[in-house]
Structures are given as C-alpha cells and as structure tokens.
Amino acid sequence: MLSIYRPIESSRVTQVFGANGVCTQMMDNGVFPIRPFRTTPKQGGVCPWGYKEFYPLTGMKGHNGVDRAAWVGEPIYHSANFDGIAHLETDKDGGIGVDIVSVKNVLNCTEGTCKAMHRVKKRFWHCSKVLVTEGQLVKMGDLIALAGNTGASTGVHVHDATKWCADDGGAVHRDNGYLGAFDDSAYYKDEFVRDVIQQKEKMLLPEGCPVQKGEVPLDWGQKFNKFLFWITK
Numbered sequence: 001m002l003s004i005y006r007p008i009e010s011s012r013v014t015q016v017f018g019a020n021g022v023c024t025q026m027m028d029n030g031v032f033p034i035r036p037f038r039t040t041p042k043q044g045g046v047c048p049w050g051y052k053e054f055y056p057l058t059g060m061k062g063h064n065g066v067d068r069a070a071w072v073g074e075p076i077y078h079s080a081n082f083d084g085i086a087h088l089e090t091d092k093d094g095g096i097g098v099d100i101v102s103v104k105n106v107l108n109c110t111e112g113t114c115k116a117m118h119r120v121k122k123r124f125w126h127c128s129k130v131l132v133t134e135g136q137l138v139k140m141g142d143l144i145a146l147a148g149n150t151g152a153s154t155g156v157h158v159h160d161a162t163k164w165c166a167d168d169g170g171a172v173h174r175d176n177g178y179l180g181a182f183d184d185s186a187y188y189k190d191e192f193v194r195d196v197i198q199q200k201e202k203m204l205l206p207e208g209c210p211v212q213k214g215e216v217p218l219d220w221g222q223k224f225n226k227f228l229f230w231i232t233k
Contacts, residue, residue, distance in 0.1 A: 002107050004184055005140075005193035007079035007124060008070055008147065008158055010229070015067040017183045022054040022063070022154060023047035033057050036093040037152040054152070064181035065123070065161030070147035071229030072128060072156050073222040078138045079160070079193040080122050082106050086132040086144065087169045089123075095151020097125035097159075100138050101169040109164065110182065111173045118164050118172070123181075125159035126150050141197035143216055156229075162187075 015021050025038040030052075039054055047053060055062050078084065084100035105117035128148025132138060149156045162184040164173045171180035189196075218226065 002120070002184075002187045003081040004122075004162065004188045005079045005191050005196050006068070007076050007122075007160055007193060008068055008074050009192050009194075010068060010070050010074060011190070011192075012069040013066060014069050014155075014157060015063050017064065017066055017178075017181075017185065018062040020053050020055055020062045023051035024054040024057060024152070025051050039152050039154050041154050058179075060179060061177035064178035065125075065159050068158045068160060069229075070156050070158050071222075071225040072146075072148060073218075073225050074147040074158075074229075075143055075216055075218075076124050076127065076145040076147055076158055077193050078122065078140055078142050078144050080120075080162075081140050082120075083140075084121070084138050085169070086134065086136045086138050087121075088130055088132075088134050089125075091151055093151045095125055095153075096127045096130060096148065097123060097151075098127065098130045098132060098145050099123050099163075099165075099169055100144065101165055103137075107187075109173075111164065111176050114173070119167060121163050121165045121169055123159070123161040123163060125161070126153045126157060141193050 021042050022039050023042055024033045026033055078100050082102040084102050087099040089097045089099055099121045101121040102119045105119055107118055107120055109116050109118045124145055126148055127145040129146045132144045147158050161181045163171050163180045166172050174180045
C-alpha cells in the first residue's frame, strides 16, 4: 500500500493540487507569457493587470502538486514508502529538482480505463541544491535536497508532486491535464517523514535505548533562515 508523508518539517500548505492561484506576466501583445516566467500569486482571487493564470498557459487544468512553504536550505527528504532511483532535473526557467522513481510497480493506475500496476515518481521542485546523484538508490526518509526558490516560483517553497511514470522514469498519462501527475491525497498522511522513521526505529530497539533525532544537523546559515521563517510566518 502506497503511503506518502510530509517531506519537510514545515507544515504550511500554500497551494493544493488542482488550484489556480498563480499568475504570470504576459508580453505586451497579451498572447504569450514573458520567459523566464514571472509569477505572482493572485490578488483577491484575480490576476493583476498584465498577468494571466499560469497553469492553463502551460497546458494544465491547474496546479499539479502540493506547495509547502519552507525556509531557504530546509532539508527535503524522500517521503514515500518505496525505494527509488534519483533523477536530477532542471528546466529553462532555472528550476532545480529531483525525481525519485520507484524501483517497481507500486500503484494501480486510475487514469481513464487504465487499471494496470504502475511505477510512480515523487517530484520535489524549486530546490536550492540537490544532494543526491543521478541514479542513486534512495530510501524513504533519506535526505535528497534543500528547499529554495528556483524556477517559476512565487517564494521559497517545496513543490511536492506524485506522477505516473514508465520504468525509465519518463512521465506517462501526460494528457490527463496535469502532465501525468495525480492527486495523491488518498495516500497522504500529514506526518513529517523523519518522525515516522524515528518512531519505527524506536519500536525495533530494546526499551530504554536512545533514538537519534530524526532531522540532520543544520549549519548556522540554515538555523538563521529557519529562525527568520518561523518569526515571520
């Protein structure tokens, strides 16, 4: 059974799957967006003058993941209960991310009449730095990246998406309106993945044995960014 947890300690969601809360600036002709994308949140539910809804311009019905507010450099962990292979990704707008592709089929397809078992991949985007290498085997709870504000982004956050994929990690069902992503809320548990790992380790240890803290140590820069995030949220 697929289970997905929160990939970062911060818990505030800024945009859910299927939402249309982001706008991008258009050229003077009003037909084509300026590239790289210049995105901004909607104001009072509408786009500012000179902007249009972002997702329809990219061929999507709406947002194809969940956005979680983060602080610069916040550790991101692989948050699903499958082993996966890391694939490093970038885009022409400067976005940096990583896909974790399941090593085997983990979920029955729900697109249209498709019922076959599929591989899936977790995608984490807008990173400031990726900490795994191409082709690396990754397990649930492994540290994979640091949060940032790269690419088409309106602020520091983690774009957390789940996509159907082929054996090589390539997206399938890209015509579903979300470029192959799907709403994973039925499999999601709002628990920080490192806390889940820590609790499992505690259950395996003899009573009284200490359990290591779930998060990795932070450097002074990360501690400062975390402090600023929490006092301004």
